[in-house]
Every structure is written in C-alpha cells, then in structure tokens.
Amino acid sequence: MCGxxxxxxxxxxxxxxxxxxxxxxxxxxxxxxxxxxxxxxxxGHRRLAIVDLEGGFQPMxxxxxxxxxxxxxxxxxxxxxxxxxxAEGIVFQTDHSDTEVLLHGYKLWGDGLPARLNGMWAFxxxxxxxxxxxxxxDRFGKKPFFYTHQAGLFGFASEITALAQHRSLSLSISQRAxxxxxxxxxxxAPNSIYAEVQKLPGGHxxxxxxxxxTLRMHRYWSYVxxxxxxxxxxxxxxxxxxxxxxxxxxxQRRLMSDVPLGTFLSGxxxxxxxTAFAARHLGAGKLNxxxxxxxxxxxxxxxxxxxxxxxxxTRHFPETLSLERASELLPRISDALDEPMGDSSLLPTxxxxxxxxxxxxxxxxxxxxxxxxAGYDPFRALKWVELYDKAIPRxxxxxxxxxxGRLPVSHGNMSFDFxxxxxxxxxxxxxxxxxxxxxxxxxxxxxxxxxxEPVDLEDLYSEAIDAWDRCTQPNLVDRTMxxxxxxxxxxxxxxxxxxxxxxxxxxxxxxxxxxxxxxxxRRIPNDFKYRHGETKYILKKALEPVLPREILYRPKKGxxxxxxxxxxxxxxxxxxxRSVPGLQQGVVQERIKAHLDGRVDERAFLWNxxxxxxxxxxxxxxxxxxxxx
Numbered sequence: 001m002c003g004x005x006x007x008x009x010x011x012x013x014x015x016x017x018x019x020x021x022x023x024x025x026x027x028x029x030x031x032x033x034x035x036x037x038x039x040x041x042x043x044g045h046r047r048l049a050i051v052d053l054e055g056g057f058q059p060m061x062x063x064x065x066x067x068x069x070x071x072x073x074x075x076x077x078x079x080x081x082x083x084x085x086x087a088e089g090i091v092f093q094t095d096h097s098d099t100e101v102l103l104h105g106y107k108l109w110g111d112g113l114p115a116r117l118n119g120m121w122a123f124x125x126x127x128x129x130x131x132x133x134x135x136x137x138d139r140f141g142k143k144p145f146f147y148t149h150q151a152g153l154f155g156f157a158s159e160i161t162a163l164a165q166h167r168s169l170s171l172s173i174s175q176r177a178x179x180x181x182x183x184x185x186x187x188x189a190p191n192s193i194y195a196e197v198q199k200l201p202g203g204h205x206x207x208x209x210x211x212x213x214t215l216r217m218h219r220y221w222s223y224v225x226x227x228x229x230x231x232x233x234x235x236x237x238x239x240x241x242x243x244x245x246x247x248x249x250x251x252q253r254r255l256m257s258d259v260p261l262g263t264f265l266s267g268x269x270x271x272x273x274x275t276a277f278a279a280r281h282l283g284a285g286k287l288n289x290x291x292x293x294x295x296x297x298x299x300x301x302x303x304x305x306x307x308x309x310x311x312x313x314t315r316h317f318p319e320t321l322s323l324e325r326a327s328e329l330l331p332r333i334s335d336a337l338d339e340p341m342g343d344s345s346l347l348p349t350x351x352x353x354x355x356x357x358x359x360x361x362x363x364x365x366x367x368x369x370x371x372x373x374a375g376y377d378p379f380r381a382l383k384w385v386e387l388y389d390k391a392i393p394r395x396x397x398x399x400x401x402x403x404x405g406r407l408p409v410s411h412g413n414m415s416f417d418f419x420x421x422x423x424x425x426x427x428x429x430x431x432x433x434x435x436x437x438x439x440x441x442x443x444x445x446x447x448x449x450x451x452x453e454p455v456d457l458e459d460l461y462s463e464a465i466d467a468w469d470r471c472t473q474p475n476l477v478d479r480t481m482x483x484x485x486x487x488x489x490x491x492x493x494x495x496x497x498x499x500x501x502x503x504x505x506x507x508x509x510x511x512x513x514x515x516x517x518x519x520x521x522r523r524i525p526n527d528f529k530y531r532h533g534e535t536k537y538i539l540k541k542a543l544e545p546v547l548p549r550e551i552l553y554r555p556k557k558g559x560x561x562x563x564x565x566x567x568x569x570x571x572x573x574x575x576x577x578r579s580v581p582g583l584q585q586g587v588v589q590e591r592i593k594a595h596l597d598g599r600v601d602e603r604a605f606l607w608n609x610x611x612x613x614x615x616x617x618x619x620x621x622x623x624x625x626x627x628x629x
Contacts, residue, residue, distance in 0.1 A: 002027040002058070003046040003502075004070040005162045006124060008133060008210060009153035011042060018165035020044040023158055025336075026072070026502045034059040034068060039210055041126060041133070045070045048505055050259055050362060059126075060099050066128050067107055071099050072158055073121030073143045074509065076253040081105055081116065106134065114138075114205055114220045118253070118515045122200075124156060131210040139221045140368070140513050141189065141202025141490040144498060146338075148197045149215055154208045160197055160338035171196055173616070175582050179451060179460060182441045182608060185342035186492045188463040193339035193615070202490050223485050223518075225473050227525040239524060240542035243517075247542075250514030251277040254364055261362035262288030264352060264508075265316065267304025269536060269543065269552055270366025270375075272312070274511050276546050278364060279312045289314040290356040290363065292348045294562065295322050304554060311548050319355045321348050321561070327571045335618060336503055340611040342441055342604065343492050344563040349500040357504040367493055368512035371484040372521045373539045374477060374530040375556070378438055382476045385427055385434065431476065433457065435483045436464040441604045452584045463487055477526040564603030568596060572610055580609070580616050 003023030006016065013035060020031050027046025034043045045058040061068045075081070078098035086092065090104045098119075105113045106125050111134060114121075120142035125134040135156060137145045146163050147156040150170060157163040164171055174195040177187050189199040200206060203221040208214075232238045251274055255261065263275045279287045289309050293302030302318055309316035326347055333350050334340075356363045370376055429437060429444070437443050447455050458465065464483055471482040494510075501508045511517070524538060531537040540552050566572060574592055579585040588609060595602035 002048055002072045003158040003162065004044065004072050004122065004124060005155075005157040006041075006043040006070060007153060007155035007166060008039075008041050008208060009155075009213075010040070010151075010168045011153070011166055013042070015166045015168070016042040016044045018167075019157060019162045020046050022162040022165050025505055026158060028505050030057065032058050032070075036126075036128075039128075039131070041210070043068065043070050043124065043126060048361070048507060050074065050257055050507055058099060060097070060103060062103050062107060063093065067103055068126045068128075069099060069102050069106075069123055071102055071121065071123040073119060073123070073138065074098060074254075074256075074507070075101060075117055075119040075121065076256065076514070077118040111205060111207070111218065111220075120509070120513075122158065133208040133210070134205065135200065135208070136205040136220075137200045137202055139203045139223075139515065139518075140485075140494060141199075142494050142498065142510065142513065144495070145200040146192060146197055147200060147206070149208075150196055152213050154213070154215070160192060160194065163197060169196070173581070173619075176459075178580075178582060178612070179447065179455065180463075181340060181342065181612070182447055182450065182605075183444075183460050184436060184464075184487070184491070185439060185441045185604065185608065186495065187339060187341075188487055188491045222470070223482070223522065225471060225478050225482065225522050225526075227473070228523050231525070235528065236538065236541045239528070239538060240544075242520060243539065243542040244546065246514070246517040246520055247273060247511060248277045248280075250511035250517050251364065252281055253514065254509040254511050255281055257362050259361040260288070260359065261364070262290060262356060262360040263314075264356070264363055264365040265289035265291050265305050265308055265314070266366075267291065267301050267306070267308045267551065267554075268366065268556070269540065269547070270369035270512065272308045272366075272547050272551050273369075273539075273543050274364050274366050275308065275314060276312050276543075277511075279314055284313045285315065287312075287314045288356075288359050289316045290352060290359075291316070291318050292352045292355070293318060293320045294348075295320065304551060307548070308551055311551070317355065317359065319351060321351055325351070326561070326566060330572065331614070333500075333503070334611050334614045337499060337611070337615065340608065340615045341492070341495055341499070342608040342611070343496045344561050344603075344607045346496045346500055347561055347563075349496055350503060353501040353506045353508070354504045357506045360506075362507045362509065363501070364509050364511060365497065366512060367497060367508075367510045368489060369536065369539065371481065371489045371493075372512060372518065372529075373536040374481055374526065375536045376484065377535075377556070378435060379477060379480060379530045379535055380533055382480065429457075432465055432468040432479075433461055435480050436461050436487075439488065441608045449587050450583055452587075473526070475526065477530055481526070481529075563607050564595070564601055567603065567606050568598065572606075574610065574613070578613060578617065580613055 003026030005019035016033055023046040027048045030047040032045045043059045059068045059070050075098040078101040081101050085104045092100055094100045114136045120138045122137050122143040122145040144158050146160050153168060155163055155166055171194045177191045177193050180191060181187050187193060189201040192199055203219055205218045205220055207216045263278050265271050265275050275289055291305035444455055444457060467482045467486040468479050471479045497508050528538040543552060591602050591605055594600040595606055
C-alpha cells in the first residue's frame, strides 16, 4: 500500500518532490523518484511496506529498463501469476514482490494485464519503447487515481492534494460537482471537486501517448448481473457451501503480509464472517480485532462486537467515540480530505483505523457485502413503494409528504420518521431516480432552492441513470443493487475507508470484493439475496455453520453517528459571515436554523455543508498563499 504521483510534460524535480511529500501519510516507509529529462516523464512513489519489505522499492524496472512502474495496492494472485510468467521463461529478480509481477505481466499481456489481476490497485506503467504511460485502476475503484490533462501536461496522483502541488496546474471549483455532491452525498467518478481533475473510474485503464499528447480510455471490466440459468436442487446448501469456500479463500489471500494484521469487527454479519475465517487460519486467540462504540445507545453496536469476539476467540480491542472526542477529531479529519464527502461515518472509521494502527499495519474489513447481497434497508421498501407508485395518483404525493413532514423529529439511528420522510421524497419522481434521491442530501426541488436555479435531472443523476440503464435485469431489486455496487460502493464506502485508513498509514483489505467471489455472487438470482423481507438471505444461510444466530439475524444498525444531535448540542458550529460561492446563503441559514430549532432533521445537509464550507475556506487560503508566493 502506497501513494503514487507523477506527470509528463512541463515541470521539474521540485514539482515531483512536492507531490510525493503530500502523500507521506500513505507511504511513511520510504520514497522513490525517477526522472526521464529527455521525455519529460516524472514518476514518484511513497511506500508503506507490507509485502517484500526488502525488495519492493519503487519505481521498479524490468532488467532491460524498458518498462517501469509505480504502484499502489496489493495483487492477491501474484504468486499464481508469477508461476505462469516463469513458465514463459521470465526470470524474476525479487523473491515475492507483486510489483514485479505487474512489470512482467504487462510486458507479456499488454493492456490485457488488469483483467488477469485479483486485488486492489492503481498503477502507472511507463513503456519507453511504445512511448506511453499505461494507467489502471482496480475493478471497484478501491485504490484512488486522480488525473489531469491540461495544456499538454498529463499529471496523476493518489490524492488531489498531491496533484495540486504541481505549480503549472490550473484548478477551479466545479459547480457541477458541488450540485452532484449535494445530490448524492459524494462526488461520483469521473467527476472531482475541480473542473480540471478527473477520477479514473473503477474497472478502467487509460493510456497517455507521449508523442500525440492524447489520452485513450478503456473499460476492461463491468459489473454485470447474469443469473444462473439452472437453479440446483437444495440451492441454499449448494450455493451456501460455494460461498463459504470462496469467502474462506478470499480471506486467506488477504492474510498475505510481512507485517502484523487484524480485522475490523463491528459485530455485524460481514465483519464477523471475515473475522471467523481469518481466525481459523491464524489459530485460536491469535487474531487482533478492533471495534468502535458510541455513547449514544441507538448507534452503539459494541455489545455485538464483544459477543462476536468472544465467540470467535480473538484478542479484542474496543474503543468508544464520545462527543468530546468527535469535536476534537473532526476539524483535523476534514482538513485532511482532498475533497468533501458526505458520509458522516468517516468520523468513526477514522477513529477505528487509528485505534487499529496502534497494533497492526493491515486490517481486513467487511465492505462490499451489503452491495453485493442486497443488504440495505431500501430493498425492504421496494415492493411497497412500487405498489404506492401505481396506486396513489402523483398529484397526491406532495400532500402525503407534507403530512409525513409533521412527524416528530428524532435524531436516532435510522429512526421511523427518517425512513418515512426519505422514502416519500423519492416517490415524486421516476423509478430510476428513487434510490439516488432516497440516499441524497437534498432532493431536486431542494437543490433548486439551494442553488437558485433549475436543475437538469438527467445531468444531475447521469451516473445513476447510466447504472440503471446498464443493468441487464429489468427489475427494481437488481437495478438497485447495480446502483449500490457501481456508485455507492465505489464513490462513498471505499473512498471513506481509503481516506480514513490512509490518514493513519493503515492498509484495509476487503475479502468480499475478491473477483472470484464477486463473479459467483453476481450470478445468484436476486430472490436468493433478498427474500420475504430478509436482506442478504443466501449469505446468512451460508454462514449459519460459521456464526452464532444472534449475530446473523440481529437488526442491522449501519455505521452511523449521531451527527444530528451533535449539531443541535453545538459541537460543530457555522460562521454566518461566511458563504460558499454558488449557494443561496439565505437558504443555507434557513436550513441550519430549522435543524437547531428541532423542527426538521437536516443532519445530512448540515454535515455536507459544514465540510464544504471548511474545504472552500481552506483552498481559498491556499490559493491566496500561492498567488502571494
């Protein structure tokens, strides 16, 4: 796990040094630079040593110096690929470096390399013979990759903050991205907070040609739901056994490490399953597990985490997040973000990562299971909202929403009034907008007031519409899963975990995103994932021999935080004299006051706006300093 940065075009070693210096938290164990002055190619790397501690330094080159690479991530099938490449006569210089496998794999397979990889990655390969930079990001976008192409300069980095250190770059806030930020609660790829910077989407590669100075994008993988044609007798038992075997192997692959490791353990199904298989491989009492609890009871899961740790015989390290601790941490976290993100569970994830880093360098987590197995609450609503949409005339929707708006406000985790109000606001729109609007900070009508102008729904939710249209199965459950996998997982969940963990130089691995497991799960029909009101049905059945029923069939809480209550109690305040360009400040103040008065639950908006306001203030200050220099 590392940080990468570099560019082709205008600039010098000083720019490269500034870029890699900004990534020291991602790679505190060393750095490497390589400069091709004749071709104006600059490659930089910051290293967090996990595998091949002695031989994994970067940039790494083939013996003939024709192909070099800077790489962030882990390739879990590198031993199998190494054997395959050795059979082709390739001689390796390192003992077990996955980075060297990328070099020789590219030399043999070219741009077909990413499709052969099982892991998480963002890498740039410099092919000196073809005079090109070949860049790739893993299937789900677990490892970040930002790039810019302006005035003949191609630059890339693991974080925008590193990219912005290049003195020749021009950066301006994208108003389109800010609208999407309030529409989704995050900024979906390929957009970024800056108009001139893009994210390479998961499952994509791109090539920059040094001669023509042009970019070519290529999608090497797509998430496609393709249900099995044949359902075997006793499918739950047959598929359950296959799921257990695939998850067990995925966990075992991710135990590959030359440094201490452990698991995140919330006491939920997903993290408990990962922990159970990891504990089997490491032995009784040898696995370190980490959890975060809350003083606010409706958000606290520590009882279940302790129960799972005891049942699985792990060395468990719990931690509790208080209001005072949150007040202390949040400014530090927000100031380290390369762009705002609206998931308030970033806060406990940051604390959890820091807590784990005191003991280990690598942690395994349960991310991905909710998206792949229909594990979220909106799946329970789909049947009823479809009936509502057909039975209730559209003109009555606004009146019903107004009545629901009179329900007393609760700041509890996933409270009744929160679910009802969120569900109804999406139903005023076409079904393809339901899920993104349910998940959104603001609905389209509220966005129009905030920005003081009409919004184009097709453009605002273009990424969600693309996911809807790409789904090959014309039903609400599959199309909703497609949204969660393609957008919410990549641009919210994985971003949150990456940023929070790398602030502490901690590598987090996700066994549920193992491609062998994913390729099996995507073929299981949706009625085995969501059945009769039971989310993650087939996964729970598969794990019955592995986990206690109290863990498998307990109510889902999610990793939320009592941010609404904290705002009301004054833990985080707003400066009324400051405003964010493009937003109607009167509307902002109106929403803040409504929340503080207890009339409306504006927790999502307040969190999003608080982060955006701090971000805008920070970059304005940095821009002034830059101009002064």
